[in-house]
Amino acid sequence: LKNLNLKNIKLQVEGSVAIITMNRPKALNALNNETLDELNTIIDGISEDKEILGAIITGSGKGFVAGADIVQMKPYKAEEGRNYAEYAQNIFNKIESLGKPVIAAVNGYALGGGCELALSCDLRIASEKAVFGQPEANLGVIPCFGGTQRLPRLIGSGRAKDLIFTGRMVKANEAFSMGLVNKVVPADELLNEAKNIMTTIISKAPMAIKYSKISINKGADLDLSNALELEKDLAALTFASEDKDEGMKAFLEKRDPKFINK
Numbered sequence: 626l627k628n629l630n631l632k633n634i635k636l637q638v639e640g641s642v643a644i645i646t647m648n649r650p651k652a653l654n655a656l657n658n659e660t661l662d663e664l665n666t667i668i669d670g671i672s673e674d675k676e677i678l679g680a681i682i683t684g685s686g687k688g689f690v691a692g693a694d695i696v697q698m699k700p701y702k703a704e705e706g707r708n709y710a711e712y713a714q715n716i717f718n719k720i721e722s723l724g725k726p727v728i729a730a731v732n733g734y735a736l737g738g739g740c741e742l743a744l745s746c747d748l749r750i751a752s753e754k755a756v757f758g759q760p761e762a763n764l765g766v767i768p769c770f771g772g773t774q775r776l777p778r779l780i781g782s783g784r785a786k787d788l789i790f791t792g793r794m795v796k797a798n799e800a801f802s803m804g805l806v807n808k809v810v811p812a813d814e815l816l817n818e819a820k821n822i823m824t825t826i827i828s829k830a831p832m833a834i835k836y837s838k839i840s841i842n843k844g845a846d847l848d849l850s851n852a853l854e855l856e857k858d859l860a861a862l863t864f865a866s867e868d869k870d871e872g873m874k875a876f877l878e879k880r881d882p883k884f885i886n887k
């Protein structure tokens with residue numbers, strides 16, 4: 626993970642947290658293929674690296690990510706458009722199913738594919754300067770990096786249709802009131818707040834975070850009885866873990882647990 630040659634994304638590892646900064650400010654961090662390639666490589670690296678327990682995605686400048694790259698897409702017809710959507714969807718699926726928590730620290734414009742990138746993360750913390758929107762209809766296309774699916778699942782279909790049909794941009798506070806973001810903080814506190822929340826999450830048993838993430842995400846695709854079966858199976862796995870022994874022992878001994886991720 627440390628030896629990646631990156632141009633459009635900055636990657637820092639602080640302790641056990643990877644901080645991914647989208648860094649193509651001249652295009653407000655729009656996702657051209659080169660940037661998607663880099664994001665893909667980074668996510669694979671984080672997935673494989675046992676030392677990394679969580680990731681934060683943010684952006685440099687006034688953009689978080691202003692969407693798919695319009696310059697790149699302009700000549701696309703059906704096949705290229707579909708392939709582009711497929712490639713980004715695959716990467717965002719990897720983020721969503723990463724066995725570690727991912728927080729979007731949304732610093733600025735999160736539009737189109739940028740909003741969809743944030744939606745593939747587990748939590749969204751927004752700066753007061755953040756702006757969200759799905760403006761694809763202005764360009765004659767539909768959100769297709771997961772937006773027509775993840776947005777209504779998160780905020781309900783009425784609100785999702787409002788954003789997708791009107792293409793309007795919403796500021797952080799409105800995004801919060803819609804349930805699109807978890808918390809709004811002043812711009813200069815954004816990264817610290819995301820790190821603090823991540824520190825809390827990774828102090829828990831990693832397997833408990835991983836399996837609750839799977840149960841929530843996969844369960845949303847199932848009917849209730851199958852989802853509850855899944856929940857029971859995953860619970861059984863956590864009961865078989867050493868971290869469960871440690872967590873319950875520590876509670877009864879009135880001390881903090883020392884989890885070993887087993």
Ligand code: HXC
Nearest residue numbers: 651652653655691692693694695696710734736737738760
């Ligand atoms: C390519 C982009 C871009 C994008 C901004 N830029 N967004 N380039 N793709 N998505 C470029 C601008 O062209 C400009 O380049 C530079 O970034 C700065 O942007 P400005 O427009 O000058 O800044 P500002 O006036 O502050 O306006 C900010 C903005 C606006 C409101 C965010 O840039 C904007 O509306 N961007 C487009 C957002 C969008 O529609 N995204 C959805 C894309 S579709 P120059 O060279 O002029 O300095 C999508 C999914 C489709 O994401 C999937 C299909 C497969």
